[in-house]
Amino acid sequence: MNIAFETESQVEEQSAQRKTSYERLKSSVVWAKISRWEFWPFSVFYFPVMFYWAWLSLKTRSFFFFTASNPTIEFGGMLGESKEKIFNLIPDQYIPKTYKLNADVDLESFLERLRMESLDYPFILKPDIGERGWMVELIKNEKDLTDYLGRIQVDFLVQEYVTYDVELGVFYYRYPNCDRGTVSSIVMKEMLSVTGDGIRSVVDLMTDDARAKMHLPHLKSKEQDLLMQIPKRGERVELNPIGNHSRGTTFLNGNHLIDPRLIKVFDKVSAQIDGFYFGRYDLRCRSVGDLYNGEHFKILELNGAGAEPAHIYQPGFSLIQAYKDIIHHLKVLADISMLNKKNGIPYYRFGRGLKEIMKIRKYNQQKVS
Helix, strand or coil: CHHHHHHHHHHHHHHHHHHHHHHHHHCCHHHHHHHCHHHCCHHHHHCCHHHHHHHHHHHHCCCCHHHHCCCCCHHHHCCCCCHHHHHCCCCHHHCCCEEEECCCCCHHHHHHHHHHCCCCCCEEEEECCCCCCCCCEEECCHHHHHHHHHHCCCCEEEEECCCCCEEEEEEEECCCCCCCCEEEEEEEEECCEEECCCCCCHHHHHCCCHHHHCCHHHHHHHCHHHHHCCCCCCCEEECCCCCCHHHCCEEEECHHHCCHHHHHHHHHHHHCCCCCCEEEEEEEECCHHHHHCCCCEEEEEEECCCCCCHHHHCCCCCHHHHHHHHHHHHHHHHHHHHHHHHCCCCCCCHHHHHHHHHHHHHHHHHHCC
């Protein structure tokens, strides 16, 4: 009887050890970055796609074929485009109040302009030229503002904070010889958060999840009070309000939301944006039903040729299917560019394209100096 009891105890102990090992592995940042391709570096993930890009360059006879895709957006919206200039293309009814300021603006001048624009805390600050969530911040008070103005090295936008609950990325494209386009991808954005157990603090809860742990250093420098809170059991605590994958947002496949009503809405919106044929709308809406009706939504950003069909970053999404979806969109990008070229819109010449890349590289060096 004692032998049997000891054996059962050993089994239970081994089971507990395996469970603990699994939980440690599940929460390991290193393991997540290796095993989950959504966390792979951009250059690693996109390396196989470069072979298809090379084929498209041969087919179009230009490495910079994409520059004809969206003629009114700098570089077609692949890199280095001004958000302010894109917002100027979009009718005011679809965008939050947004304006641009120089990097050297002082606090007093900033606050005076804020009053002139009838804006108040909270609001969003973001670089006029930037990607992947770099320096995008929700400013809640003057302390946040002072800190941001002390760090920003480039011109930036002040944007009204949109409080609608639903944030989506809607990929839309239209061939220049067609009156109607299509919505090819929808990503639903679930902000970085933890759920309380009534016992542990926010910082302790974050250690259970690899995605959350990746963002602990940033939050420790900015949200000490939040991290020390002990949420009630079942209480959800949002850790970052910025809907970007690099800021901890979980991207979910929302392609089931694609609907003729939605396509009709974005046909209408896109027809009012001169020279736009290919890209992704990042927006907030009150509900999906409202969006189907073309009501109660605001476009936070419009991304051009460099936009991704971001539904592919759904955790567990097939890597092979992700590459298929990317290749499909690159083919569409090339086809739209070739049609625009036939209509008299030239590709950037190699020298001009190279000059643009060098300008973007210089800008990237400036923003971290």
